[in-house]
Amino acid sequence: MRSLLLKKFTAASCIGSGAAATLQSLLDKRSGLKSCDFETVDIDTHIGEVPGVDQVRLPEQLAKFDCRNNRLAELALHQDEFFDAVLQAAERFGPRRIGVFLGTSTAGILQTELAYRERDPANGALPASFEYAGTHNSFSVVDYVRRRCRLQGPAVAVCCACASSAKAFGSAWRMIEAGLIDAAVVGGVDSLCLTTLYGFQSLQLSSTEPCRPFDVARDGISIGEAAAFALLERAPTVPEPGSVLLLGIGESSDAYHMSAPHPEGLGARRAMQAALASAGLEAADIDYINLHGTGTPSNDRSESQAVAEVFGTQTPCSSTKGATGHTLGAAGALEAVISVLAVKHGFMPGGVHTANIDPALAIHYLKDNRHAPLMRVLSNSFGFGGANCSLIFGRAE
Amino acid sequence: MSLSAYVSGLGVLGPGLANWPEAAAVLSGRQAYRAAASVLPTPTLLASAERRRVGRTVKLALAVALEATSHADLESATLASVFTSSGGDGHNCHELCQALSLSVREISPTRFANSVHNAAAGYWSIGAGATAASNVLCAHDASFTAGLLEAMTQVAVDNTPLLLVAYDSEYPQPLHAKRPIPDAFGTALVLTPERRPSSVAKLEVSLTDLPFDRLQDADFENMRHAFPSARALPLLRLLAMRAGGGAVLEYLDVSGLQVRVEPCA
Numbered sequence: 001m002r003s004l005l006l007k008k009f010t011a012a013s014c015i016g017s018g019a020a021a022t023l024q025s026l027l028d029k030r031s032g033l034k035s036c037d038f039e040t041v042d043i044d045t046h047i048g049e050v051p052g053v054d055q056v057r058l059p060e061q062l063a064k065f066d067c068r069n070n071r072l073a074e075l076a077l078h079q080d081e082f083f084d085a086v087l088q089a090a091e092r093f094g095p096r097r098i099g100v101f102l103g104t105s106t107a108g109i110l111q112t113e114l115a116y117r118e119r120d121p122a123n124g125a126l127p128a129s130f131e132y133a134g135t136h137n138s139f140s141v142v143d144y145v146r147r148r149c150r151l152q153g154p155a156v157a158v159c160c161a162c163a164s165s166a167k168a169f170g171s172a173w174r175m176i177e178a179g180l181i182d183a184a185v186v187g188g189v190d191s192l193c194l195t196t197l198y199g200f201q202s203l204q205l206s207s208t209e210p211c212r213p214f215d216v217a218r219d220g221i222s223i224g225e226a227a228a229f230a231l232l233e234r235a236p237t238v239p240e241p242g243s244v245l246l247l248g249i250g251e252s253s254d255a256y257h258m259s260a261p262h263p264e265g266l267g268a269r270r271a272m273q274a275a276l277a278s279a280g281l282e283a284a285d286i287d288y289i290n291l292h293g294t295g296t297p298s299n300d301r302s303e304s305q306a307v308a309e310v311f312g313t314q315t316p317c318s319s320t321k322g323a324t325g326h327t328l329g330a331a332g333a334l335e336a337v338i339s340v341l342a343v344k345h346g347f348m349p350g351g352v353h354t355a356n357i358d359p360a361l362a363i364h365y366l367k368d369n370r371h372a373p374l375m376r377v378l379s380n381s382f383g384f385g386g387a388n389c390s391l392i393f394g395r396a397e
Numbered sequence: 398m399s400l401s402a403y404v405s406g407l408g409v410l411g412p413g414l415a416n417w418p419e420a421a422a423v424l425s426g427r428q429a430y431r432a433a434a435s436v437l438p439t440p441t442l443l444a445s446a447e448r449r450r451v452g453r454t455v456k457l458a459l460a461v462a463l464e465a466t467s468h469a470d471l472e473s474a475t476l477a478s479v480f481t482s483s484g485g486d487g488h489n490c491h492e493l494c495q496a497l498s499l500s501v502r503e504i505s506p507t508r509f510a511n512s513v514h515n516a517a518a519g520y521w522s523i524g525a526g527a528t529a530a531s532n533v534l535c536a537h538d539a540s541f542t543a544g545l546l547e548a549m550t551q552v553a554v555d556n557t558p559l560l561l562v563a564y565d566s567e568y569p570q571p572l573h574a575k576r577p578i579p580d581a582f583g584t585a586l587v588l589t590p591e592r593r594p595s596s597v598a599k600l601e602v603s604l605t606d607l608p609f610d611r612l613q614d615a616d617f618e619n620m621r622h623a624f625p626s627a628r629a630l631p632l633l634r635l636l637a638m639r640a641g642g643g644a645v646l647e648y649l650d651v652s653g654l655q656v657r658v659e660p661c662a
Binding site: 042096105109112113116117119124125126130132133136137138139140142143152154155156157158159160161167170171174175177178179180194195198199200202203204251252253254255256257258259266267270274383384385386387 | 398400483484485490493494495497498502503504505506509510511512513514515516518519520522523525526527528529530531532533534535536537539540543546547550551553554555570571572574575576604649651652
C-alpha cells in the first residue's frame, strides 16, 4: 500500500492527556489503574479512568451530544494542538475533502444506563432530556467530532468491538487511496460504562488485580477508557526525516467464536501477515510489537502463538494495557499513538504489572523499558466476533 | 471521482417483502405491495446452540446475506464483508440497560457478548467460515449509504469481491419512543470488481451536493424513511426496473450519494 503521513496525533488515557504526559508515564513505567470507584459500580476490579472528564464542557450549540464519551473526545481533541491542525487541514484541503473515521464499542451508552434509572414510574418512559442520536448511537462520537471540527467529508463509526479503532485506519486509508478525500481524522473513543464493567465480569474475563498481561498468574483484563486521534494524509514522495508513516494494514476474521479467540491464533496470524504484505515488509523488518495483550489466559496464549509463528521468538514485544487498561474500542488508536511515540523516541515500553512472564508463552516479552532506535513497529488489535487488525508504523529516514 | 462495481447477488427482507424477487416485483410495479410484518427465518447457517442465542437483528442480517450470496456464483467463505446498521440488537440492549438499572446488577454473559455492534458479522463469519476482512459500521440514519460507500471503496481499492449487509430492527419501549424503527428491514448486495455470470447490473457511485431522491409511492417512501437500511430503496428500485438510470441516496446532512445503474444484458 501507499504510505500515509501521520500529520498530527494525540491521546488521552488514564496515564496522561497528551503525547508528552503519555510518553512520560510510559518512561516512568507508571500505571494509571486504580481500584474501581466509578459511578455506583460495586465490582471488585481495577479501572483506568481519565481524570477531569466530568469537568469538560461541550460548546453550547452541540449540547445534544453531551455525555461522558463526547466529553472525553472533546478533551483529547484539544491536546497536542490536534484541533488546530485539523482546522488548518480543512483550510488547506477544504472541509469536503476530510473524512472522519472513529472506532467505538459503546459510545455514550452510559447516558442510556443512567436514563433507565430515571424512567417515569407511571409509563416507563425515558426522561425527555435523553438524546438517542447524540449520545447512545454509535455514530454520536463521529458526528460530534465532525461538527466540532466543521468537517464535511465521509464520516462513519467503525464498530468491531476491541479492533474498532485499528480498523478505522483501514477505512481512512482506502478512501484516501480511492481519491474520495485528501485527509482523515481517525481514532477511537470509548469511555467507562456499566455495560462493559458488568459485562466482562459476567464473562469472568476481568481481574480483581491490575491486569498483568503475559504473567504466569494473569487472570483477566482491567477496563480503561481513552480517546486517541491521528490526522492522516498522503505521504510526500520524500517524507521529512523523522516523520511517522502508516506503512501497512492487515485485517482478518477468526470465524471461530463470538467471545473467545481462535486457540492457535489463526486469525491473528493472518492479520499480521496481511499487514506485512501490504507494507511490502518481512517479519525481520519489525523492531517492536505492541501486543493486544489483554491479560486473559486465552487471549495472551493465542496471540503469543500467532506472534511466534510469524516473527519467531526474538522480536521484542510488550502490552501497554497494564498501564492504560483495556480501552476496548479505543485501544487500537491509543496503541497506535503509543507505537508512534515508540518509533519517534526510540523506546520500547516494558509491560507494567507483569512480574513473572509465563514460560509457556514463547515470545520475547519485555518487562523493562528498552531504548534503541526503532524503524518499524507493529500494533495488534483483536476483538469479540473474531475481528482482527494489525497496523505497521515506521519512521522516515 | 466515481467508483464502480458489479451487483452480483441481492437479498432483501422487510415488511411485506419476503425476498428480492418479491421486492423486485413490487418495486418495479409488476405487483401490488401488501403491508405485512417482517418474517425472519431461522438462521440455518448456525449450529443449534448458536441459533438459540441470536436475536432478530442477527436473524435478519443472516437472512439477507444468505439470499444475496446464494444468487452469487462465488464461495461465501471467500468474500470480504461490510456490515452496517444503525443500532444492533435493540431488545438485547433494552434487557442489559434494564438489568443494570436495578440495585442488584446481574447480566447474562451471552447478552453481553451479543451486545457488540459486530455480532451479526461475527455470526456470519462463523456460519459461513468467512475469514476475510470484515468491517462493521454505523452512521445513524446514514448507515446504509455509508456502508455502500465503504463497500464500493473496498472493492475498488482492494480489487476484491465483497458482501455488503445493511440491517435495522426495532427497539422495544422505552427506547422505541426515542428511536422509532417500526419493524425489521435488511438488504444485502454482493459486489464484484468484474462482471460475472450472476451480475445483474453495473453500479457507479459518487458523492454529490444534489438533494436526495424520495420515492413516489407512499408505502415505499414511508419505508425508506422509517429504516436507515431502507435508504437503499431508490437503488433497489433501479435494480428492480432492470433499466439504466440514476438516483441520489440520502447520506449526511451536507452530501448525498449519486448512484448510477446500468443493467447487464
